[in-house]
Amino acid sequence: MIPKPIKKFIDAFSQLPALGPRQATRLAFYLTSIPKATLHELEISLRELKDLGRCERCFFLKEANLKVCRICGDPKRDREIVAIIEKETDLLSLEKLGAYTGHYFILGKLAEKGVLETAQKLRLEYLKSRIKSEGGIIKELIIALNPSAIGDFTAIMIKREFRELAGKITRLSRGLPTGGEIEFADESTLESSFEHRE
Amino acid sequence: MIPKPIKKFIDAFSQLPALGPRQATRLAFYLTSIPKATLHELEISLRELKDLGRCERCFFLKEANLKVCRICGDPKRDREIVAIIEKETDLLSLEKLGAYTGHYFILGKLAEKGVLETAQKLRLEYLKSRIKSEGGIIKELIIALNPSAIGDFTAIMIKREFRELAGKITRLSRGLPTGGEIEFADESTLESSFEHRE
Numbered sequence: 001m002i003p004k005p006i007k008k009f010i011d012a013f014s015q016l017p018a019l020g021p022r023q024a025t026r027l028a029f030y031l032t033s034i035p036k037a038t039l040h041e042l043e044i045s046l047r048e049l050k051d052l053g054r055c056e057r058c059f060f061l062k063e064a065n066l067k068v069c070r071i072c073g074d075p076k077r078d079r080e081i082v083a084i085i086e087k088e089t090d091l092l093s094l095e096k097l098g099a100y101t102g103h104y105f106i107l108g109k110l111a112e113k114g115v116l117e118t119a120q121k122l123r124l125e126y127l128k129s130r131i132k133s134e135g136g137i138i139k140e141l142i143i144a145l146n147p148s149a150i151g152d153f154t155a156i157m158i159k160r161e162f163r164e165l166a167g168k169i170t171r172l173s174r175g176l177p178t179g180g181e182i183e184f185a186d187e188s189t190l191e192s193s194f195e196h197r198e
Numbered sequence: 199m200i201p202k203p204i205k206k207f208i209d210a211f212s213q214l215p216a217l218g219p220r221q222a223t224r225l226a227f228y229l230t231s232i233p234k235a236t237l238h239e240l241e242i243s244l245r246e247l248k249d250l251g252r253c254e255r256c257f258f259l260k261e262a263n264l265k266v267c268r269i270c271g272d273p274k275r276d277r278e279i280v281a282i283i284e285k286e287t288d289l290l291s292l293e294k295l296g297a298y299t300g301h302y303f304i305l306g307k308l309a310e311k312g313v314l315e316t317a318q319k320l321r322l323e324y325l326k327s328r329i330k331s332e333g334g335i336i337k338e339l340i341i342a343l344n345p346s347a348i349g350d351f352t353a354i355m356i357k358r359e360f361r362e363l364a365g366k367i368t369r370l371s372r373g374l375p376t377g378g379e380i381e382f383a384d385e386s387t388l389e390s391s392f393e394h395r396e
Contacts, residue, residue: 005246012243018221029286045210048203088227
């Protein structure tokens with residue numbers, strides 16, 4: 001009874017986070033009511049996501065025609081300061097402050113269980129060997145993981161493993177509410193937490 | 199600093215209902231983390247929405263290769279019973295009951311102000327002339343508009359205009375929602391529930 005394209009759309013889009021079956025259904029019908037040109041733009045913008053690659057230095061996203069991401073490729077940024085973050089949206093939150101001029105390193109979202117995934121271990125190994133091959137020591141390693149139990153646990157591990165590879169190793173200070181997430185912190189909390197990193 | 203395709207995606211998708219800028223941002227990064235084949239499926243399902251047309255009888259959606267929608271084209275359904283509804287998702291809710299075997303007629307979402315839009319007036323005129331040309335009278339016209347002030351207002355108008363075109367004109371009954379409590383019912387619901395006690 002529902003036209004097949006609608007059904008197909010709902011099935012596909014209700015798999016996405018932030019869109020349950022109900023929202024996907026409403027979205028499907030909404031999209032049939034907008035101009036075809038607007039719908040086409042959405043389609044194009046979805047298609048172009050496929051052209052993105054990963055920055056080989058920090059694992060942030062980059063345009064296919066660039067070798068590294070815009071941050072790693074920016075000569076004005078200090079590559080001797082590296083912030084280890086969990087995910088891309090944390091990078092956006094920190095960038096919005098406008099106060100940070102170092103590089104990032106995306107570790108990937110930490111699992112609940114407290115153990116790093118193999119891919120995450122490999123990323124840290126890669127960071128270690130990169131620091132070693134690029135002078136042996138950086139000025140500062142900022143551990144900007146979520147202020148959660150597993151964040152703490154991972155931070156301790158990183159501090160131990162990078163002890164000799166960074167002049168100082170800091171964490172965002174505990175102005176952040178324990179159990180919260182960086183992505184949802186209000187700007188002023190995040191700012192003071194960044195400022196008092198320790 | 200954000201790769202252009204991500205920015206473009208966020209701009210386009212944050213215009214959609216159910217997706218604010220924050221959700222669109224998270225969705226963008228999420229989509230870069232899933233297999234390209236899955237992303238491609240989403241793209242296809244979005245593209246295929248463009249192939250949908252409007253049923254010329256009831257204004258529900260239909261596949262391009264069909265003349266009318268699956269409901270209007272179903273010989274088992276009674277075209278002498280027509281339910282006037284606001285939107286496609288209302289049709290889905292009623293269909294889910296499995297109890298209704300008539301046709302639908304989509305009026306379009308009622309504006310807050312209480313005046314029908316020109317397109318909605320034209321749809322009602324079209325329904326009138328269709329009934330006239332197909333025998334002059336149908337068995338039942340069900341006004342399945344939302345039980346709101348503007349729904350009531352429009353229902354009165356429709357009742358007047360279709361008086362001679364339907365054997366009976368009904369509305370979905372008003373009352374306490376099943377599982378609800380009298381104590382928490384709003385005054386107007388309780389009032390109409392009392393008035394129409396049965």
